[in-house]
Amino acid sequence: QxxxxxxxxxxxxxxxxxxxxxxxxxxxxxxxxxxxxxxxxxxxxxxxxxxxxxxxxxxxxxxxxxxxxxxxxxxxxxxxxxxxxxxxxxxxxxxxxxxxxxxxxxxxxxxxxxxxxxxxxxxxxxxxxxxxxxxxxxxxxxxxxxVPFTLMESIQEKEVFSLKELSARLTLQQSTNKLSVVSRALPAYPELQDMLSHWGQCALCSQPFLTTWLECVQFINTRKHMGMKSSQSVPVRVLLCSYDCFNRDDHQYYGLVRL
Ligand SMILES: [Zn+2]
Structure with a gap:
């Protein structure tokens, strides 16, 4: 030795x-x-x-x-x-x-x-x-x-949003219109503005959400989409606003399941 x-x-x-x-x-x-x-x-x-x-x-x-x-x-x-x-x-x-x-x-x-x-x-x-x-x-x-290769069909029950989430979404939607009452009133509520600044956008319907969203992945090819030499499928995070969007059948986003 x-x-x-x-x-x-x-x-x-x-x-x-x-x-x-x-x-x-x-x-x-x-x-x-x-x-x-x-x-x-x-x-x-x-x-x-x-x-x-x-x-x-x-x-x-x-x-x-x-x-x-x-x-x-x-x-x-x-x-x-x-x-x-x-x-x-x-x-x-x-x-x-x-x-x-x-x-x-x-x-x-x-x-x-x-x-x-x-x-x-x-x-x-x-x-x-x-x-x-x-x-x-x-x-x-x-x-x-x-990443497991087994893909499963899944339809999810609609979720119930909290009152806070519902009003945040409505406020975020309205605030994009400069002439709306919400847009004009917001500057008077800096705390509310601060809270709403952490919003996200649904990858499917483009509607805003605040704290409730659905984490999904889409598979991106490293050669085709990222210009890399090797060709590999990698999962990239995508956020959706609701199961309403998730249940649509016109997209290539995959939900994640823990088995
Ligand atoms: Zn959506």
């Missing part, structure tokens, strides 16, 4: 490649930005690799040389991808990539027969792993970007 944790190493010392009997290697809490392939190739008996809290962006394909590896831990780094070669390490029982920048799980990961613990919390993943191919005992996946 070697523990070089909590030092200020910027590189993995190349001399480690001669430790062909090495079983466990701890390099957490350094400033390492890459895993040199030549070191990986010299460690055929390594069972545990821990490089938590470093600056690693890429795990090279040569990771497949660690043919005895059972546990790999790369938490708190800058990983954007999991190399598909990880799927060749059939002895892996534990993978920990918590707090990185992962957006995808490669299919090859599902062919790891021994994998029992998979930690992928706090990444940018949008889909759950395909459990049916794995015999997992532990999965940590909190703090990602999951």
């Amino acid at each position: 070697i523990n070089l944790g909590n030092n200020v190493l910027e590189e993995i010392p190349p001399v480690l490649k001669h430790l062909s009997c090495l079983n466990k290697l701890y390099l957490y809490g350094n400033k390492i930005s890459h895993l040199p392939p030549e070191v990986l190739e010299g460690l055929p008996n390594l069972e545990l690799l821990n490089v938590n809290h470093n600056r690693i962006k890429v795990i090279p394909a040569e990771i497949k040389r660690l043919c005895s590896l059972k546990s790999i831990s790369v938490t708190d780094n800058h990983l954007q991808q999991i190399p598909s070669e990880l799927g060749l390490l059939k002895s892996l029982t534990e993978i920990n990539f918590t707090n990185n920048k992962l957006t995808q799980i490669p299919q090859q990961l599902y062919s790891l027969p021994q994998l029992r613990k998979l930690y992928l919390a706090r990444n940018n993943l949008t889909e759950l792993p395909e459990f049916q191919f794995l015999t997992l005992e532990e999965l940590f996946f909190e703090g990602n970007s999951l």
Whole structure:
């Protein structure tokens, strides 16, 4: 075993490649930005690799040389991808990539027969792993970007607004007309003006509301609507004034349900 944790190493010392009997290697809490392939190739008996809290962006394909590896831990780094070669390490029982920048799980990961613990919390993943191919005992996946794909039809009962909300809406509507009695009277009521300044507008009917609204999402394509390179559907928040508007069938807004 070697523990070089909590030092200020910027590189993995190349001399480690001669430790062909090495079983466990701890390099957490350094400033390492890459895993040199030549070191990986010299460690055929390594069972545990821990490089938590470093600056690693890429795990090279040569990771497949660690043919005895059972546990790999790369938490708190800058990983954007999991190399598909990880799927060749059939002895892996534990993978920990918590707090990185992962957006995808490669299919090859599902062919790891021994994998029992998979930690992928706090990444940018949008889909759950395909459990049916794995015999997992532990999965940590909190703090990602999951959105369920199951869409359901829903018609909601009309809500009853409070008197305050009803009068606020009427006042807000009237105040857009400069000649209305409300518009002319408002300057005499600064507290009321202040309260009404937090109004919102319905995405469907454009009518104003004050404190009662319905939170929905619409799905926006990152390439088409935001000019980004990657094409992904992302949910964007939309507010509606009432179930009257929500129940209309001429829109693409989705309500949120907690199951
Ligand atoms: Zn509306």
